[in-house]
Amino acid sequence: MPTVKKVPLAIEGMHCNSCASGIQMVLQSTEGVVNASADYGSKKGEVEFDEEKTNLDNVIKAIEQLGYKATPSGS
Numbered sequence: 001m002p003t004v005k006k007v008p009l010a011i012e013g014m015h016c017n018s019c020a021s022g023i024q025m026v027l028q029s030t031e032g033v034v035n036a037s038a039d040y041g042s043k044k045g046e047v048e049f050d051e052e053k054t055n056l057d058n059v060i061k062a063i064e065q066l067g068y069k070a071t072p073s074g075s
């Protein structure tokens, strides 16, 4: 049974809407990620991933490889 976890993210370093859609695209093509979104205006994002296939560290690393900084946000 898949265990999907949803984590809100605070994302630093985005400077336009295409940054946000770039992050979104890369996350969505990352193994184990079920759904992802990023929003330039609010500097926030959200990722849903299958805990059996990946983990939050991998998701954050994928964002860092693009040159942005992501931290899980409380709400």
Ligand SMILES: [Cu+2]
Pocket: 014, 015, 016, 017, 018, 019, 020
């Ligand atoms: Cu940009």
